[in-house]
Amino acid sequence: MHSNIVLRVISSFIMAPLVWYVVWYGKAVYEDYSIPLFKIFLALLGAGLAWEWDNMFNKKQTLGGFWVVISAVLTAFLAEDNPAFTMWIILVGTTLTYWKSASNLAFSLGTVYVCLPLLALSWLYFSNGDSAKEMVLWLFFVVWATDVGGFIVGKTVGGPKLWPKVSPKKTWSGCLGGVVFAMLVAWIFAMYLKVYGYMNGPFHPTTRVLVFSAGGLAVVSQIGDLFESYIKRRLELKDSSNLIPGHGGLFDRVDGLVFAVTVAAWVVYLTSGGEITQ
Numbered sequence: 001m002h003s004n005i006v007l008r009v010i011s012s013f014i015m016a017p018l019v020w021y022v023v024w025y026g027k028a029v030y031e032d033y034s035i036p037l038f039k040i041f042l043a044l045l046g047a048g049l050a051w052e053w054d055n056m057f058n059k060k061q062t063l064g065g066f067w068v069v070i071s072a073v074l075t076a077f078l079a080e081d082n083p084a085f086t087m088w089i090i091l092v093g094t095t096l097t098y099w100k101s102a103s104n105l106a107f108s109l110g111t112v113y114v115c116l117p118l119l120a121l122s123w124l125y126f127s128n129g130d131s132a133k134e135m136v137l138w139l140f141f142v143v144w145a146t147d148v149g150g151f152i153v154g155k156t157v158g159g160p161k162l163w164p165k166v167s168p169k170k171t172w173s174g175c176l177g178g179v180v181f182a183m184l185v186a187w188i189f190a191m192y193l194k195v196y197g198y199m200n201g202p203f204h205p206t207t208r209v210l211v212f213s214a215g216g217l218a219v220v221s222q223i224g225d226l227f228e229s230y231i232k233r234r235l236e237l238k239d240s241s242n243l244i245p246g247h248g249g250l251f252d253r254v255d256g257l258v259f260a261v262t263v264a265a266w267v268v269y270l271t272s273g274g275e276i277t278q
Helices: 002-033 037-058 063-078 083-100 110-126 128-157 172-195 206-232 250-271
Strands: 162-163 168-173
Touching: 002 128, 037 063, 037 110, 037 168, 037 250, 063 110, 083 110, 083 168, 083 250, 110 128, 110 250, 128 168, 128 172, 128 206, 128 250, 168 172, 168 206, 172 206, 206 250
Parallel strands: none
Antiparallel strands: 162 168
C-alpha cells in the first residue's frame, strides 16, 4: 500500500509538469518551431486510450480497435481546422469499428467515448483566443482537485458509500469533498488570473463563474469516474491497464476529464453564441 502511494506521487510529479508545459507552451512551440505539440499530445493520449479500450474489451489488439486508434489520431490533428468534419470522422470510425468488431455496439461506441473529449479539448484550446491555455489549465486543475479532494475527505471522514456496487470505496463525503476542493482551487486560480491579467479573450469568466462552474464540473467529473468504474465492473477489471505506475491506466486518470471537458466545451460553445475565435 505504501509503495503504491509513493508510485502515485512520483508519477503525478512527472505527469503534471509535462501536461502544464504542453498546454502553456504548445502554441509558442508551434509558432517558433512548427511542431504541433498540443496536437501530438492529443494524438498520443487518444491512441493510448484507444489501445486501452481495445485491451479492456478484447484482451488483445484487434482490427476494430485499430479503427478506434485511427479515429482518435485523425481527431487530434484535424479538429482545430475542421471541427464539424471531425464529427463525421468519429461517426465513420464508430461505424467501421462496429463492422470490424462483429457488431459489438458497446465496444464500437468507445470511438465516441475516446474521440469526443479530444475534439472538445482541441476546440477549447484552439478556438478561444488568448484565454485558451488558462481555461484548459483551469479545467485540468479542477478535475485533479476533485480527485484529490475526494480521496482525502473520503479516507478521512468515510461514511455512507456513494454507489457500492460500482465503486466500493467512494463515499458521499468524498463526493462533497471533491466539489469543495475543486471550488477552492478554482477560486485560487481565478485570483492568479486576475493578478496577472489573464482574464482577457473572447470568453470573460468572472471569479464567481469560475468557482461555481468548478463545482458543477466536479460533479460531472465524478459521474465520469463512476461511469468508467461501471465499465470495469462489467468487464471484471480492476484497472484499465498498468500503463502508469501506481495509477493503473490512462482511463483511470482521465475518466473524470473525459466527461468534464466535453461538458465544459459544450457550455462555452453555447455561452459564446456558437462563435469560434481563432
